[in-house]
Amino acid sequence: MITPTLSPDQLPADHTPLWQRALRDAFTRTDALLAYLQLDPGLPQLDAARARAFPLRVPRGFAQRMRKGDPDDPLFLQVWPRPAEAESVAGFGLDAVGDLHKLRDGGLIHKYQGRILIVATGACAVHCRYCFRQHFPYADHLGARDHWRSAVQVIASDTSIREVILSGGDPLSLNDDKLGEFIDALEAIPHVQRLRIHTRQPILLPERIDMRLLGWLARSRLQKVMVLHANHPAELDASVATALKPLQALGVLLLNQSVLLRKINDDAETLVALSERLCECGVLPYYLHLLDRVQGVAHFEVDEVQARTLMRQINARLPGYLVPRLAREEPGKPSKTLLSW
DSSP: OOOOSSOGGGSOTTOOOHHHHHHHTSBOOHHHHHHHTTOOTTOOOOOHHHHTTSOOOBOHHHHTTSOTTOTTOHHHHHHOOOGGGGOOOTTOBSOTTOHHHHEETTTEEOOSTTEEEEEEESOOSSOOTTOTTTTOOGGGOOTTGGGGHHHHHHHHHOTTOOEEEEEESOGGGSOHHHHHHHHHHHHTOTTOOEEEEEOSHHHHOGGGSOHHHHHHHHHOOSEEEEEEOOOSGGGOOHHHHHHHHHHHHTTOEEEEEEEOOTTTTOSHHHHHHHHHHHHHTTOEEEEEEOOOOBTTOGGGOOOHHHHHHHHHHHHTTSOGGGSOEEEEOOTTOSSOEEOOO
């Protein structure tokens, strides 16, 4: 087990973690991102009025992995606000997976037996344009509010809950004092056995895996699972691989879930390369999700027939443990729907 060389209480009071500095330095203006990537400043984009509701945000480290001069780069396409977001398409709504019908005080969503999800924060390091929670009313439903009291009370009172899932936004957008406060509260609830963190931060901001984070992970009695989110092998550069090593050393189970996205990863070569690169980084492929049909993302959708064909192709080329499960989330179902192929 790794023991941090510098504990959180030994850090100077004015210390600003590198990951927070990187967050502040992220691209938030479309013209600046286009200039950095040497792209046409007239590249079509979502009109300013609509973009304000879900603005551009791209960490510079992530932008560095994009091919300059290429408007079809698969990482760029995930973050660029295209005019197609304004199109109204039948079958695409504001609450694609039924979260709002299951939402409780404290940002809690209790859809599945034995586990409960907390919408900890609305903040993310990047604004993925296919995000299924881009219309979520975060201002009214945050688990971290009021020192987590509402969420902790519900979890403590329900002995059927063995696993707590931190989601968002991205829970690792919260500082470690705030996260540590919650983990300490969970430690006192005997029936809670596992902590699962759904996060894209280690992919976008490898700096986030720092000594403070490793410190509270190391001290926790809970089994720890971290579900990452990478859609393309180009996202997993050397900085990401290096950042994940201490998590593996702590015994954190690392899984990855991807979303099947048109013109980004909808070909067998890319999906095979993604699974193999994840394995090199010590991460197991977990889910390949069909797109959640939220308003404004129809241009990313890959149909189910093509998805099944892709699964057959990658299954023929990969060992079974590197083949993700093809899944869809359907409102009201007791679990994710696994699709045969």
